[in-house]
Amino acid sequence: MVAVKPLHDPVYLTVAFEQAGETGLSDRGFDLKYSREENPTVRLLEKKVASIEGGTDSLAFNSGMAAISALYISTLKAGEEVVLPMEGYGTTIQLAEELRKFGVRVKLAYPSSEALNEAITENTRLVLTEVVTNPTLKVIDVPEVIRRAKEVGATVVVDNTFSPLIFKPLKVRADGVIHSLTKYIAGHNDVMGGALIWGDLDPENLWHWRRRLGSIIQPFEAWLVIRGLKTLELRFERQSRTAQTIAEFLSEHPKIEKVHYPGLKDDPYHPTARRIFSKPLFGGVLSFLHREGESGAKAFLMRLKRVFPSPSLGGVESLASYPVMSAAKTMPEERRRLLGITPGLIRLSVGVEDADLLIEDIDRALGGG
Numbered sequence: 001m002v003a004v005k006p007l008h009d010p011v012y013l014t015v016a017f018e019q020a021g022e023t024g025l026s027d028r029g030f031d032l033k034y035s036r037e038e039n040p041t042v043r044l045l046e047k048k049v050a051s052i053e054g055g056t057d058s059l060a061f062n063s064g065m066a067a068i069s070a071l072y073i074s075t076l077k078a079g080e081e082v083v084l085p086m087e088g089y090g091t092t093i094q095l096a097e098e099l100r101k102f103g104v105r106v107k108l109a110y111p112s113s114e115a116l117n118e119a120i121t122e123n124t125r126l127v128l129t130e131v132v133t134n135p136t137l138k139v140i141d142v143p144e145v146i147r148r149a150k151e152v153g154a155t156v157v158v159d160n161t162f163s164p165l166i167f168k169p170l171k172v173r174a175d176g177v178i179h180s181l182t183k184y185i186a187g188h189n190d191v192m193g194g195a196l197i198w199g200d201l202d203p204e205n206l207w208h209w210r211r212r213l214g215s216i217i218q219p220f221e222a223w224l225v226i227r228g229l230k231t232l233e234l235r236f237e238r239q240s241r242t243a244q245t246i247a248e249f250l251s252e253h254p255k256i257e258k259v260h261y262p263g264l265k266d267d268p269y270h271p272t273a274r275r276i277f278s279k280p281l282f283g284g285v286l287s288f289l290h291r292e293g294e295s296g297a298k299a300f301l302m303r304l305k306r307v308f309p310s311p312s313l314g315g316v317e318s319l320a321s322y323p324v325m326s327a328a329k330t331m332p333e334e335r336r337r338l339l340g341i342t343p344g345l346i347r348l349s350v351g352v353e354d355a356d357l358l359i360e361d362i363d364r365a366l367g368g369g
Contacts (some may be wrong), residue, residue, distance in 0.1 A: 006299045011223045012040045014221040037211045039217040045226050054170050055197035059210055064180030066215035068092055068193035074209045078103030080125035085111035087133040087339050090139035090330045113141035117148040124154040134161035135287045135339050135347040137260040143172040165236050166277040171201040183314030186228040187235050193217045193225050209308045237286025243350040247286045249359050255366045261286035272356040285313050294343035303365035313349035
């Protein structure tokens with residue numbers, strides 16, 4: 001009989017594996033006996049995600065927050081300090097602040113390399129920074145932050161969710177990379193997942209914490225993310241180019257006061273983005289400030305027909321969100337004002353639809369037709 005090779009990899013929907021006298025080992029030497037610990041489908045995903053970032057290996061989790069939880073718990077001890085940008089993901093910050101009851105110290109800095117570097121001291125154990133902030137698209141000079149962190153011996157992990165394919169944190173000496181697989185990598189708004197990719201992090205320590213927390217991604221979800229990976233480059237390039245077109249359109253629109261998008265030449269973060277990004281692409285997310293404030297922003301969201309009003313980002317469908325009710329809802333009002341997150345701000349995640357049709361829908365929702 002001739003062996004037949006399938007087009008797609010199988011999904012191992014199994015709880016347990018054979019344990020006849022002794023435990024089998026996965027390809028990286030960890031026990032392969034129970035899918036809460038290791039699973040062949042999950043391993044395939046982990047290898048592919050590590051390859052994207054140029055990492056040694058990775059661990060896949062059932063959400064981005066599960067990956068961040070394992071990172072915090074495996075890295076921080078009482079008396080140690082974590083430094084975060086204050087425009088980081090809200091739940092990432094909330095979880096860090098909850099760790100204060102266990103003696104962990106938390107510093108929040110303005111999302112710039114200068115402010116983050118000033119916050120880093122000899123007491124800093126972990127720096128968890130983003131490359132592009134949400135929702136105002138500030139671009140942080142991550143190589144400068146890493147340089148400063150290395151001076152004091154701190155571990156640096158970079159959330160690269162907004163900038164896959166255009167920035168490689170491990171190449172500039174980051175210790176690890178976090179991804180919300182839910183976003184660009186899976187790309188279809190139908191599966192949640194997270195990943196932690198390492199260069200110099202301790203994989204065994206991280207693996208044991210994932211095992212203890214029970215936060216491994218499920219095999220079928222891992223398979224869905226693998227499916228999404230196949231079109232990541234095509235999707236990300238189209239989304240980035242369409243976002244650029246929409247940002248340029250909005251920058252000239254009479255109803256828009258300001259557009260946040262690092263691809264615009266007059267954006268204050270354009271020079272940093274051009275310097276640290278490996279390609280002249282700037283992602284599929286932008287935000288803009290409606291001149292009529294809260295009333296204008298809410299009316300815009302209600303009038304949309306093609307763009308779906310919803311949080312999340314990076315999927316094939318275009319989504320519009322209202323940051324003061326979603327990403328920045330838990331943020332103190334004073335901090336929102338400092339960062340420019342006002343009631344008139346709208347964030348747009350561009351999908352793969354036709355650019356002209358999206359602009360037509362946006363213009364109509366703004367009252368232009």
